[in-house]
Each structure stands twice: as C-alpha cells, then as structure tokens.
Amino acid sequence: MNCIELMMDEHQNIKRMLEIIRKYCKRILDGENVHYEDFYKIIDFIRNYADRHHHGKEEQLLFTKMTDELGPTAEKLIKYGMNVEHDLGRLYVQELETAVKRVLDGDMDARLDVIANAISYTHLLNRHIDKEDNVVYKYAQNKLSKETMNRLEQECLAFEQKAKMDKIQDKYLALLSEFETR
Template sequence: MSAIQLMVDEHKNIKRMLGVIRKYCFKVLKNEDVDYKDFYKIIDFVRNYADKHHHGKEEDYLFNRMIEEIKGPAEKLVRQGMLVEHDFGRLYMQNLEKALIAFEKGEEEAKLDIIANAIGYTDLLYRHIEKEDDVVYKFAERSLSKETLEQLDADCEKVEEEAKEKGIQDKYLNLINELESKI
C-alpha cells in the first residue's frame, strides 16, 4: 500500500473518533450520564494515534519532502496551512485536558470548555482531513518524483511495522470500537 493511501485510511479511523467526540459532547450538553474519564481516552487517541502516529508520518516524511522537492507552493501550503492546523489541534487537546481537570475539581462551568475544545477540534480536523485528502495528498502524488514517493512508501512502511510491534494500531482501533459501543 502506498504511504498516501495509508494516510487516507488513517483519516477514516480519525473521523470515526471525531464522530465519537461529537456524540460525547452532545451527551454532556443534554446533561446525560457521561463517563468523563473517556475524554482522557479520547485525548490519548488524539495525541498518540492522530498526532504522533499519523501526523508524525506527515511531518517527518511527506511534508518535509514536499518542501524540499516542490519548494514554493508546497512550503506555503505546509508551513502556513497544515502545520498550523496540527498545532491548533494540539492546543485544543491541551485546553480540553485543562477543562477536564477543572471539572473534576468541581467547576461545573468547565463543561462549556470541554464541549468548546472538543467540538473545536472535531471541526478543525474534519476540514483539515478534507484538505489533505482532496488537495495536499493529490498535489504530492502529482508533484513528487517517483523515487521520492517510493522512499516515502518505504519510510512509512517502516513506521507502520514499528508501531505494529508496539500494538499501536490495534490499541487505538480497539479504543474507537469501545467508545463507539458506549454512545
């Protein structure tokens, strides 16, 4: 499988978690029974699967190669677009974690920040994924040399194998299934 197709497939998993996040937030909004500890599981997924595992491949391999080989338009797209959005996603997760801690300390109003940051993240990521799938990845496939794409495939396959040995993919796909079963 090509690295680009792998990243598109990972986006499908991430979008499943975005659906979970939205449903959890709706339960909070309706004041339904919610296991707030599940939000920590969501943060773990975002930080370790969506960000470290998936964004790691983009940032360490794909985006760097786009900047080096394509230059101008790729550099602007990556540095002023994709990387900025990755950082906004990280900020949403930091703020979500702070809100959860405040809620655990009895600050009922922190529910607003839980919903705001979780929904902000989902909105950002849905749009981000659409841009990557429809624009960035296709631009990379059209513009990078065959050799660069082959090296990208090899590098990402190595990352996947190392992650598989650690059980990363199974852990986080099982987590999605677990949380989907609760909503």
C-alpha cells in the first residue's frame, strides 16, 4: 500500500469515528443516557489519530511537497483549502471539549453545544475527506514528479514505523472497535 492509499485507508477509519459521533449525538437528542466521559475518548481519537497522525502526514509530508513543487495552484488549494479545514476541525473539537466539560459540571444546556460542535465536525470532515480522496490526492499523484513521490513514500514509511513503535494505530483502531461493539 503506497502513502496515498494508506491515507485513504485512514480516511475510512476516521469516517467510522464520524458515524460513532453521530450515534452519540442522536442518543443525546433522543434523551437517552449518554456517558459524556466517552466524548473524551472520541476527542483523543480525533486529536491523536485523525489530526496528529493522519493530518500530520498530510501537513508535514504531502502538502509541503505539493506547495514546494507545484506552485501557486497547489499553494492555494492547500493553504486556503485543506489547512483552513484542518484548523476549523480543531476549533470544533476544542469547543466540543469545552461543552462536554460544561455538561459534566451540570450545565445541561451545554448538550446543545456538544451536538452542534460534534455534528459540525462530522459534516466538515466528511466533505473534507471527499475533497482529499477525489481531488487533492489525485492532483498530487498526477502532478508530483516520480522522484518526489518516491521521497514521499520513504518519509511516509518512516512516519508509519515510528507510529507503530508508539502503538498509535493499534490503540486507535482498538478504540474504534470498542465503540462499534457498544
């Protein structure tokens, strides 16, 4: 599996978490008992798997190569598109964390903020993943030089090996399975 295929595979794992988030929000909406502490595990997955691990590869490896080699078009796509969306996702997660804390502190009105930020994050990420899979990654594969793609593969492999040593993939894929079996 090459680096682009790996990132697309990670997108599928992220989408699995987006479905879990939606289910939690639906349970809140339906007035069911929700363990709000579970949102901290969800936030951990988002920050460490989706953002630090997955977006880390994009921002540190792929996107820098695209902006360096492909000029203004790639720079606009990355700087004003993908990176802005990554930052907006981080804002939603920060606000989600604040809202969860407020609920746990007894502010039941903050449930609305939990739903609003969680669902906004899921909508953003679903659209974002579609753009990356169908536009950004294809653009990179078609336009980056063979030498750059080879360098990307080597750097991606090193990134993944370090993550495997830190058991990032194992931890967060197990967390997904745990949530999906509830």
